[in-house]
């Protein structure tokens with residue numbers, strides 16, 4: 333059965349619908365692989381074995397009854413900031429180590445209803461704050477390409493799960509790059525959809541105006557298929573978009589639905605007539621030479637596919653990082669105020685009064701990075717500083733969105749490296765938060781403007797580590813972006829390379 337490990341959705345689907353294998357067998361094989369190999373990577377905070385086996389039984393019954401589900405028997409790892417009842421939802425924080433939600437998030441519900449099997453909850457940086465997955469309260473996550481390297485954060489767990497073959501797809505969240513960066517470092521595909529396309533109900537909030545749930549997969553098609561099951565208005569998230577591809581879709585972008593995703597591989601691979609803009613500010617200094625070379629190669633690939641490629645400057649992109657760290661920390665300081673030892677999670681039992689109970693619970697429960705962000709955000713929101721920092725940052729955010737709009741008058745898709753570097757050593761940047769923050773320089777502007785962005789493998793750099801290319805589209809052009817990413821993927825063979833950990837599991 334080990335030949336199942338490393339499969340894509342369509343491979344699992346054809347085996348299951350052809351009755352060559354049952355959902356139960358797939359599930360057991362993946363659970364076994366995790367148990368044997370996750371000690372090295374620490375990708376999962378908890379294995380949801382009982383749930384997985386139950387779901388597999390249900391799927392097998394449905395298949396026997398002739399039901400056709402798009403993700404039937406497809407193993408998924410869900411980032412631990414999304415609620416799945418019966419198991420802890422920690423968001424990577426000690427303060428939530430005993431929190432078992434009584435309800436389920438919309439995104440997990442949607443993939444489970446589509447037939448996916450929950451293998452486990454993915455490790456992550458605490459409250460999704462980080463770029464390397466070294467801020468987790470449950471230990472660092474290691475990169476399956478090289479166990480001395482970080483997997484990227486904050487959704488390192490689900491990214492590693494896919495790259496190591498612990499699941500076929502993963503669900504992550506991306507506030508400033510947390511899906512695209514780990515996808516890039518782990519040599520897989522990861523997408524942050526247009527803000528509002530996927531409901532955030534049941535997602536532990538970090539910075540609500542930036543947070544977005546999205547999928548990981550071994551290939552663009554798997555990301556498209558998973559995303560097609562996730563989209564749609566949810567009455568429990570007021571920012572989710574009503575009829576996203578109807579009245580709001582003024583530009584008539586293709587609708588991102590199951591049919592689109594299932595037809596993706598049949599699409600013509602030519603990019604004739606597509607105008608690609610290379611984000612000038614993100615391809616200059618500060619890139620590792622291999623990343624620069626891989627980006628140049630990608631540009632050549634786009635040209636070979638018939639697209640036109642030119643450099644484009646998006647004003648203010650170079651100051652997106654400070655703007656993000658004001659807005660994200662301000663929202664985080666408000667969102668994290670609810671963790672006080674009263675309603676959720678761990679409570680300090682020795683405190684003499686309520687105020688010292690709040691303080692002691694938060695002091696023990698939060699890690700250093702979270703405390704740093706709460707302090708920064710509280711400062712930015714305090715009287716006298718609100719106008720100078722928070723309001724100013726929101727104004728710049730608006731101008732940045734307008735600069736992107738102008739770029740999209742001339743270009744269909746914008747590209748840049750996902751990260752200036754390949755995966756770095758564990759511990760290399762932990763003492764220098766500002767250098768760490770720079771890992772997200774290319775991904776953060778996309779969240780500030782609410783745009784869809786995808787990272788696709790585009791080469792290999794230092795020590796054979798994967799490099800990712802970021803493709804960015806206009807709001808609600810998610811399906812179009814996936815079409816371009818898919819054509820790019822098919823024009824090279826980078827996505828077919830597997831991490832050493834996955835490779836060994838396959839030959840066993």
Ligand code: GLN
Pocket residue numbers: 460461462463485486505506507508509510511538660772
């Ligand atoms: N690394 C960025 C941060 O720490 C982005 C994290 C994310 O996207 N959740 O805030």
